Amino acid sequence: MTLVFDAAPGVEITLALPLGGWGLGLLALASAGLLGLGLWRRARGSGWRAVAAGVLLLALAEPRLLVEQRQPLPDIALLLVDASPSQQVANRPEVTAAARAALLERLAALPDLETRLVTFGEAGDGTNLGPALEGALDDIPADRLSAVLVLSDGRLHDLDDPATGPALTDRLADRLGEAPLHLLLSGRPDERDRRLTLTDVPAYGLVGETVSLSLGLAVDGPDAPTQPVAVTVEVPGQPPRQLDLVPGQPRPVRLALDHPGPTVLAARLPAAEGELSALNNRVAATVEAVRPRLRVLLVSGQPHPGTRIWRTLLKADPAVDLVHFTILRPLDKDDATPLDELALIAFPVRELFEARLADFDLVILDRTGVGSRVPDRYLGNLADHVRQGGGLLVVAGPGLARLPALPLQPILPVELSGEVAEAPFRPALTGTGRRHPVTAALAAEATTGAPNWGQWVRHLPGRPRAGVTLMHGPADTPLLQLAHVEKGRVAMLLSDSGWLWAKGIDGGGPHQPLVRRLAHWLMGEPALAENALSAEIAGGRLTVTRRALSDPTARPLTVIAPDGRESHLALTDQGDGRATASQPAEAPGLYTVRDPAGPPEARLAFAAPPPEALKETAQLTATAQAAAPLVEATRGTTVWLGDDAANPTLPTPRRTTANPDTLALPRRDAHQTTGLTHQALMPAPLALTLITLALLTAWLRERA
The missing domain is CATH 3.40.50.410 (von Willebrand factor, type A domain)
Structure with a gap:
């Protein structure tokens, strides 16, 4: 047992107490009792005996002085x-x-x-x-x-x-x-800075709806102005518009979601004199437009293996709501069989091609001779539906060798010869097909002159008159033709042998990805657009991608940094219809990429860093x-x-x-202890000398 007492900074007194606290205490109590008895009897020399006892007790406690050797830090x-x-x-x-x-x-x-x-x-x-x-x-x-x-x-x-x-x-x-x-x-x-804000931005919206966002102007700093300021609002593919904003009074901005996928709205404010920075004078928001479900009408003619393939693929897509009819009895067929004895239901031609046609995003005519099964006025409805934004896929078979002259034929991109070619051939991609987003991904599986896909056995020869040819058959006749018709899209697959790929016959081919990408292109999927301009920021770099069926590197792009500085960016062709370029994105904020000479849908793109990085430009004062x-x-x-x-x-x-x-x-x-010095305060020789002198003095006092 050791007792420690702080005497001064870096100085301590310790009592080792080798007899323990109780032992030394009992000894002190006994000494006190004897001394008390001596005082009660008035014995001479009691004081010196008390001194001797005190020295003895102190010596038995073994007091020591500890001094730290310190180095200042x-x-x-x-x-x-x-x-x-x-x-x-x-x-x-x-x-x-x-x-x-x-x-x-x-x-x-x-x-x-x-x-x-x-x-x-x-x-x-x-x-x-x-x-x-x-x-x-x-x-x-x-x-x-x-x-x-x-x-x-x-x-x-x-x-x-x-x-x-x-x-x-x-x-x-x-x-x-x-x-x-x-x-x-x-x-x-006293710094002053203006900044645009976009709030109440919905993450999602339905295609065809209009969502509302709140655009505001804030002024940080003293003596904020109150007069309106002109702000430019831009949406890719649409002309810019002007809004007057009063600081501190947000205004609603309506954004039409006219296509699936992301729709970007951006606003910009010109820099003002005395403003701290223009980095936060640009702002953008993205709303993802989704379809509730893609409604597809599949009309088949004579049953064949390809019908099941089409049905299976479309039913397997959770985003597709499929309505399928197979026409087994042409409208012009007349016999004496009573209707109540037929096992077939009447084909609801009026309901499908007039009353509910607008409900379908895509109509597929699979090996059906529509001229003999659907009256002309309903085909006119189908043609109008396509012109207004619908999709039409025609899968040609023997029953479609001759199409009616009116009213469906004007929207079809291929003029058929009326013949049916029954001979094996290997489908191949055209040069355009290697660059088109529908078939570019298939190019890795085909090489020029030696395609490794399985053979098809029948096709309908024809002459292209609109759109682009992505796949060709014998003698370079069109096999897959795509075209835009006003707001809608049309595709013709001039063979009913595609199911051979799905079955893996003769090695098979990419039937499933081809059909899926073709259907989504017909329904206006932005990721499959032939002409597109996109930009993104990742890893501190701005990456720009332009897609075009023609040369995507024909002209450089203009990049506008968040602070308004402009630069030009040359693109590198990737060989699949895409051209890309990259540059450091050093300034935080919204980047704008422009291609004034491009098609309307590919003239403007925006790129912003992650939301965490935008904290840096939200407020700059x-x-x-x-x-x-x-x-x-x-x-x-x-x-x-x-x-x-x-x-x-x-x-x-x-x-x-x-x-x-x-x-x-x-x-x-602060300091660092480099050593300790120990010094006994009551060494044994000193204690023995003091005790001896005290007892001798006490004895002499008794004898006096």
Whole structure:
């Protein structure tokens, strides 16, 4: 058992108590009893006997003096420098660099102080002080931390989060302890900046509907203007429109979802004089348009193996609602069989081709001689349905060798010869087919002159008169022809032997992907558009893709950066109808890609970084508000550096106690113990001498 007493900083007195606390206590009690008896009997020399007993008890306690040998350690000043994208606007990079250099120089001149430098925010996904500060504190002993200096624009998103910011502030204040946190702001308190906002943006909408978004204009800074400002709103494939926005008064903007897939709406605001930056003068939102279900009408003629293949593929697609009829009894067939004895139902031609035709996104005529089965006026309805945006796929068979002259024939892209060719052949892709999105993916499975697909056994020769030929048969006759008809689309597959691929006969072929991609092209799938312009940002780079059946590298594209700077981008042909190019996307915000000479649907594209990165451009003015609770809790100081890069406003750091008027760096007086010295306070010879003298004096007093 050992007792320790602090006598002074670095000095301790210890009592070893080899007899234990109880043993020494009993001995002290016995000594006190004997001394008390002597005093009661008025024995002479009792005082000296008490001295001897005290010296004996002290010697038995073995008191020692422990003195630490200390080496002073320098205090640590932690400098955190914000390197986020919002620190790159205006002249903040120069101000920050000058303040950083001046701070490092002045801190290095202070005695007994070590400076550690940490940068944070480089990832561009939001400026978060908490992880950077806590990570640095993990490597710094708490008793050596003098102060923390944060060089930033004050846009600290984790501290500014209303849900988690207060708890994070309390945790950081606890970890800092007695060390103050000073905030050095790279900017001025009177900065002004305008920014566009898009809110109430739905993630999804139904094709054919119109959704409403809220477009607003905010002005950060003092003396915000109230007069309306002209804003340009753009949607790819549509002419731009102008809106007048009053700061602080959002306006609804309606967006028509006229095709499946993403629909982008962008707004831009011209830069104004005295504005901090134009990075947040552009904003975009994307709404994904979906169909509730794709309704397909499949009308088959004589039953054959291909009918089952078509039905199986369409039924297997969860996005397709299939209605299938097989016409076994032509309308012009007349016999004496009573209707109540027929096992067939009447083909609902009026209901399908007039009353409910508008409900179908795609109509497939499979080996059916529609001229003898559907009256002309209903075929006229089908032609009008296609012109208004519907899809039509004609799978030719013997019954379709001769089409009626009116009214369906004008929308068909191939004029049939009226013959049926019964001879094996291998389908092949044309040059256009190798570039068209419907069949480009199949090009890897076919080589020019030696296709490795299975043979087909029948086709209908014809002459193309509209659209593009993607596959050809013998003598380069069209086999798969696609065409646009006003708002709609038409495809003709001039053979009914495609099912041989599905069965794997003669090696088979890519029947399933061909049919699926063909059906989705007919229903207007944007990913299968022949002409398209797209852009995306990933890994800090802007990647642009142009798709075209002609040369996609014919002309460079214009790229408009978030700050309004323009550049030209040359494309590289990928050989499958696509041309791509890439460049660094250094500035945060919305990029615009333009091709003024392209088709209307491929003249404009937008690319924005992930939502986390857009935090950096949401608000750009410098602010002390986010870090104010932490600065106050640690008795730190907030300093505005101004915008003079040559001479930033920077107080001189001082080694003093915390003071809100200076960049205080309190002394912590930390040390490292290099050794200990032990010294017995009552060595045995000294104790024996003192006890002997005390007892001798007591004996002499008794004898006197």
